[in-house]
């Protein structure tokens with residue numbers, strides 16, 4: 001059941017009077033249901049939407065019932081020290097603090113795409129180098145991955161329910177690819193972008209992904225290739241996927257260093273993106289074009305339009 005807050009609780013969370021909060025509900029700035037006794041109740045996801053949209057300062061975050069969100073992570077994020085703090089907390093294996101920092105970034109109005117592209121990606125790039133220097137590096141990397149996966153699930157749980165008639169998106173990592181974090185990130189970004197997302201996780205055969213996309217009537221299919229393996233087999237795999245997705249009329253979005261290092265031929269209806277923010281930009285453009293509006297595909301900052309695919313080409317170079 002969705003957690004509900006009373007106007008008094010939410011007012012205390014953001015440090016305003018209960019009467020102001022009730023007035024905002026009555027003015028329609030905040031949606032509230034009524035109990036049988038006529039009392040206003042605000043769903044947690046609606047409270048979070050309001051906090052993010054109106055940049056509220058959280059005075060008593062503990063009343064939101066998100067136990068990892070204590071004032072420590074919030075003050076790190078508001079002081080601009082959140083990115084470095086996340087790296088430290090992940091490396092130290094401090095799960096509560098790491099999850100709290102990720103939630104705090106999201107509550108501070110940052111999109112989940114930007115949190116993935118910024119602090120999470122930076123931290124994992126550094127943590128991913130530790131195995132070279134110490135035996136414990138691999139354990140630290142696995143632990144950090146699990147903490148981020150848990151944090152992303154927590155953020156998902158605070159997002160509003162998917163609207164009726166929302167477009168479907170489906171995706172996975174490829175066969176032989178154990179990297180499950182990028183595909184979960186993509187799913188979460190698409191949920192935030194208003195899609196009904198289905199993440200099929202890692203180690204996914206391409207034929208099965210195409211079949212599932214057909215069954216789901218997917219508008220968008222994402223595919224993550226985290227490793228630069230043999231370039232020729234990566235190209236063959238992606239061509240097979242693109243050939244399967246094209247007849248469905250869905251847009252295919254590819255990401256990951258295996259894609260960036262493969263020399264892909266032009267694939268109609270396929271976008272190569274270099275970040276989660278670029279995925280969000282493509283997702284918005286696909287929605288707009290499906291809604292019948294003239295979708296002008298704009299390159300996001302740091303990306304350029306690929307003239308072959310009309311997709312975004314990453315400009316950042318990965319190790």
Ligand code: B12
Pocket residue numbers: 116117118120121124125126127128129141142145176177178179180181182183185186222223224225226227228229253254255256257258273274275276279318319
């Ligand atoms: C965590 C991790 C693992 C974990 C994965 C656990 C899990 N459940 O996911 C484990 C330990 C299992 C693992 C295993 C291996 N790994 Co590993 N792993 C990593 C690590 C540290 C983080 C990967 C990650 O999720 N990053 C977070 C992602 C999301 O951030 P990002 O890569 O910066 O991606 C950004 C953009 O590129 C873009 N993006 C990326 N992917 C996608 C996908 C989509 C759809 C979209 C839209 C965008 C997008 O958005 C992201 C956010 O900005 C990386 C190092 C690194 N620097 O990333 C190595 C790394 C990916 N692994 C690597 C290797 C070699 C392996 C192993 C072969 C090691 C081994 N010898 O066993 C195995 C392979 C196992 C297999 N069969 O898949 C190499 C790949 C090298 C290469 N150039 O191909 C890396 C780069 C490490 C390195 N520096 O050598 N690994």
